[in-house]
């Protein structure tokens with residue numbers, strides 16, 4: 001993920017903000033944390049995640065024990081789609097993030113969460129970044145989408161539209177659902193890497209599940225620190241790629257710049273409603 005903090009790389013990082021993963025420095029406890037997280041997600045995701053995600057887990061051999069070595073992971077990934085995984089110290093500036101994506105490099109945090117943070121942490125660690133994001137990069141269509149997104153990010157900077165474009169990333173790459181012949185499936189990295197949200201996103205009556213609508217998403221606010229109030233359902237990765245890569249966003253940015261943002265729980269008259277959420281979860285007094 002990106003953020004717009006000051007823009008010189010920290011000591012020890014290269015000009016493009018990458019650092020060595022230093023795989024040898026992980027402790028047995030670090031690897032054990034990965035294994036615990038992997039084991040509990042992979043069983044649950046068998047009939048919840050998009051088939052392309054599960055195929056990626058196999059192609060990349062992520063079921064082997066321990067935190068993956070990025071060099072080896074990149075070799076497999078490169079063979080599949082020409083992408084690589086590179087380590088960064090933490091959040092990187094937007095332009096750096098987009099530039100890597102546009103060149104088919106996925107930036108991943110190298111640190112792993114502490115054992116008391118298995119269910120939640122606020123910064124992306126190697127489990128979120130690698131288990132959550134990298135399997136789909138082994139899918140040729142999604143791989144092209146991520147590259148196109150990077151190029152779109154570099155372009156959006158010129159239109160002062162990063163807030164809008166970030167919403168697209170959030171509701172697809174991080175929290176997207178996809179329609180399949182078996183019903184709705186998860187593909188968003190923020191969901192697949194979270195035990196609680198993997199159930200909530202598909203099964204809980206609280207959140208809205210609405211059809212993907214590009215111009216609408218560019219206006220839709222989101223929560224970064226609790227489960228989403230709305231999830232958006234794409235018809236297929238091919239359709240997502242087609243609608244984004246082949247649409248000039250400049251007129252869309254101009255159009256939405258004049259409109260108010262939409263609340264995370266909004267349901268509009270023209271939304272395709274898969275499920276109208278009760279929002280019971282968001283309205284719990286304990287969260288207020």
Ligand code: PHE
Nearest residue numbers: 148149152244245247248249
């Ligand atoms: N087609 C978009 C544009 O004109 C670029 C883009 C592609 C953005 C895919 C997001 C995802 O800016």
Ligand code: FE
Nearest residue numbers: 001124174189
């Ligand atoms: Fe992420």
